Amino acid sequence: MDEPSPTSDPASPTNQFGSLNDLAHELASLEDLASRGSWRSIVDKVSRARSLNLLTRPHDHLIYLSYNVLALSKLRRFADASNEINTLDDFNSHYYKYETYPQLYPNRSGSMIPFSLRFIHAQLPLKLGNRQEGLDRFYLLLKFIREKIKEKESNNLHDSVGIWKRRENFVLNCLIGHHLGDKEFSLCLDLIKDLINRDYLDPVLVSKLGHIQMQIGDIEGAKGSFNRVETMLNERKNDEYSFLSEVQFRNLVNRNKALVYLVGKDYVSAVREYEECIERDHTDVVALNNKALCLMYLRDLSDSIKVLEKALERIPTIALDETLVINLCSMYELAYVNHSEIKRTLNNWIIHVAPDDFDASCTRV
Structure with a gap:
């Protein structure tokens, strides 16, 4: 799952300024670089801004630090990212509150720390091999989010409640993923059922419950969860589950x-379902990847390779996914004697079009 943007925080003073560049020095340029x-x-831009003393306000420093930590993490320089984030004091320090600087931020209060920085702070120990510390930080972040939800609910700030509930879902999905990686299925089920029992009916979350039930062999339970998602689609009101479009919901x-x-x-039936998804949305990479795998299981290697190659050709910025590339290279190895040459051609193409954080070693050249 992707990290949230360094500026994706309702505490950011976006409403106070006219443009992104008013929010922080050349922030529009940073956001453009991140999107690409x-x-x-x-990393170079942050270093230059610091060396030339271009960052003048407290939140300038924090936002640039957040982008730097995110970039270092994307480049798998986790130790450097950890060292950078450790230069900050306690996130709850008064140094990082708007009200500490009333001349700079009149009529504003609350934390300047972007949510993304809190998330990466939790994630880094896991990347550095310190699993327990990372899990502890994620559970503390979850507690922090739930306190924010209660606070916003008590103040009837409904828009903010929605934002923080999505963050709760995001962090829970990360926790579930980490527990799944260690086959801690009961913990995963507890986390999901806790949300569902509190009437947090997210169709993506209920689908994930079905996936876990599949992994533990509870096929009937999984079918029940998947049927529940379909019922949610058929019975939803106009504004319900607004984070999913009609197409995304139907494809789910x-x-x-x-x-x-x-x-x-x-x-054969699985291919039919995936083709429905692709017909609705040709950028559904999960459906494209899984359709190709099904064709491979049906011993139609030629068509399975075509599905993935066409996806990379049509929508490279979306389809350039490491799992998809690994699967395509495996198909090459099964289909062609000269697979090394074909994979080298793919690898050279990836080097020219991939973002900086793409791991080209997945081609196994």
Whole structure:
């Protein structure tokens, strides 16, 4: 799951300024570089701004530090990112509150720390091999988010409640992913069911419950979860689950159905479900990747390779996913004697079009 943007925080003073560049020095340029995956350029830009003393306000320093930490993390320079984030005091320090600087930020209060920085702070120990410390930080972040939700609810700040609930969901998904990696299924189920029992009906979360039930062999339970998602689609009101478009919601339902067929080794039916997804949205990389895998299981290597190659050709910025590339290279190895040459050609193309954080070693050249 991608890290949130360094400026994605309701505490950021976006409403007070006319443009991104008013929010922080040349912030529009930083956001543009991040959207293109130009992480090395961000590190260079931050270094230059600091050396020339271009950052004058407290939140300038914090936002540039956040982008620098994010860029270093994307470039897998986790020790450098950790050292950078450790230059800050306690996130709750008065140094990082707007009200400490009333002349600079009149009529503003609260923390300047972007949510993304709190998230990366939790994530870094896991990247550095300190699993328990990372999990501890994630659970502390979850506690922090839930306190914010209570605070916003008590003040009837409904828009902010929605933002913080999405963050709660985001962090929970990260925790679930880490526990899944260590096959701690009961913990994953507890985390999801806790949210669902509190009437937090997120169709993506209920789908993830079904995926976990599949992994532990509870096929009927998984089907029940997937049916619940389909019911949510059919019964939703106009503004319900607004974070999912109609197409995204319908594709989620089709992918859930396809997974049931996959487990039953009915690859033809699974392909049909994935094709429905692709017809609605040709950028659905999960459906494209899984359709190709199903074709491979059906011993149609030629078509499975075509599916992935066409995806990379049509939508390179979206389809350039390490899992998809690994699968394509595996298919090359199965299909062609001269697969090394074909993979080298793919690798050279990736080097020219991929963002800085793409791991080109996944081509196994």
